[in-house]
Amino acid sequence: MVPVSTHTAAPTEGIPSAPGAFIQDRLAGWVSDLTTLHELTERLAGTSTLDSALHELLVAGAALVGAARGLLVLEPADGRGPSRTIGLGLSHAELGHIETVPRSATAYGRFLDGLPDTGAPLASPDILGDPGLDPGCREVAARLGYAASYTQPLATGAAEAAGPDATARTTGRLGAAVWLYDEPAEPLERQCHLVGVYARYAAEHLTRLLELERARADAAAVAEELLPSRLPRIPGVRLAARRRAGPGAGGDWYDALPLPDNALGLAIGSVGGSGPAALAAMGRLRAGLRAYAVMEGEDPVAVLSDLELLLRMTEPSAAATALYAYCEPDRRTIVLAGAGHTPPLVTGERRTEFVETTLSAPLGMLSCWEAPSVEFTPRPGETVLFYTDGLLRRTGDTRDRAFARLHAAAAGVPKVLRQDPGAVADHVLRTVLPADGTDRSAATEDVAVLAARFD
Known part of the structure; x- marks a missing residue:
């Protein structure tokens, strides 16, 4: 039996209530704020x-x-x-x-x-x-x-300001x-x-x-300075170039230089890697190719052989791809050779096809030069597209699908745009590259396109 007291307890006036609920609310508020800050940061x-x-x-x-x-x-x-x-x-x-x-x-x-x-x-x-x-x-x-x-x-x-009115x-x-x-x-x-x-x-x-x-x-500014400020004007051919630089400042480049007897040298290439080293290698390769094109421009194989030797001497651990074409616009003939580079694409109203080039390893990886040059003749009104490998990689597709995508884009150029090589290059870039930027990794690639339209 528990005895029950008949006395009434006095009220507990003046004694503060337990602070547990208040502390819990404050702690919950701090935890919520910290969680919000963590998520936002x-x-x-x-x-x-x-x-x-x-x-x-x-x-x-x-x-x-x-x-x-x-x-x-x-x-x-x-x-x-x-x-x-x-x-x-x-x-x-x-x-x-x-x-x-x-x-x-x-x-x-x-x-x-x-x-x-x-x-x-x-x-x-x-x-x-x-x-x-x-x-x-x-x-x-x-x-x-x-x-x-x-x-x-x-x-x-x-x-930290000392108060709400202080100046930080x-x-x-x-x-x-x-x-x-x-x-x-x-x-x-x-x-x-x-x-x-x-x-x-x-x-x-x-x-x-x-x-x-x-x-x-x-x-990007340095890369632009290393590229030609303007393209030459040669009777019988019109030129246009486009370059889409990636965030890493890669070494994709192009060049066009007038040669004796109204001839034209066209070159495009890519240096492996990115950053200042790739830009420096790109500048040396472009300068070397210009010198070799003046001396041996009619023989693209000799030009690229000299470029291979230059790369071995100045960049022994680097690899690069290059393509050089010797053009005679009055005869509409092109003699070209490539070292590990993608084949050009010729497009017009009646045909769109890749130029068949001989296979070769990239510059800096050749034991000996075995790939001969090839010659082809573009028809009047056709445009020859030289491009770097970054255009294919930026699609995010497999190699075969990327080539097919490029071919379809060139074949689908509207007739009103085929008179302008710049418009042809712009249409191909808009069609081939993902407009929504879904492939973030591929978007880091540089892209260079050189278009030559023969009258």
Whole structure:
């Protein structure tokens, strides 16, 4: 038997309740925030191009601050570029309306210009009702239908601000993101903290992608300088060239040079690898071929034999493919030889076929030269396409299917375009290469096309 007391216990006034529920709620909130940040930063880390990273940053920031629209301005402080403006839920015309507001009147413009007292995030909770804002800001906001904004600077080396009104010192301004609200609003302190942490990580990631894009642009500029600035004009033939550079700055190249007696030398080739080494090898091969073509232009086998020796002496560990053609436009004859290179394609109104060339190993892999040259005669109005192997690999198909795809593209050139070799090359590139960019690995290949139309 348990005795039951007849006394009533006194109320426990003044004793605080157990803090377990409060702590659990706070911990759950922190775990949720950390999980969200982890997922968003993982998605951002998965971006490999500057444009995709900018778009991901804008979308993730909008989710963190609870906004529906926004814009991001990339404008590095070092002035080396690139500069871009992208929008989320805003058309190009609407972005143009926003840019009509003077930069000094906008929070992102003041930050990008490096004006005093800038660098920290800035909220405008009621744009239409704030008399201190520039009238242009209120006019554009009313026209586009947003009532509040939150601006987050993007910079590397940002020091932690001592308070909400402090100015963050930055060592490298990259740009600023602005998120827009349809109604008067302001993000919570927790949201501001989350987007600030995310922005600091995003700035470091953008810096790496920015340097990578600059390096690719510099390599592409060097590659363009190594190629002919313009093609020669020879009676009886019209020339056009196209080049699609991959992100790795490979060594695909082409050349066309006038020779004595109104002859023409056409060359195309590819150096294995990518980067500065491939560009240097490409420049040496092209310069060497020009010299050998002047000395022994009528004999393509001798030209490529000399080029083989040059490659062995200067690039003993490199391999390259090349094709050289000696053309006499007045007779419409072409004598060519190739070293591991893809065969040319001749196309016209009555035929589209690959030129049968003899098989040969690439330059740098030959024990002795055994492949003779071949001669063929294009008909009046036909175009001969010389191309690099990257055109086939970019299709993402097997070798046989890639050749069939190229053949069908050349055969399907509309009649109105066959008069222009540049139009023929453009049509082939548009038809052969995947327009949706589904094959990411193949898209890294360089592509060079040289088209010669004989009258």
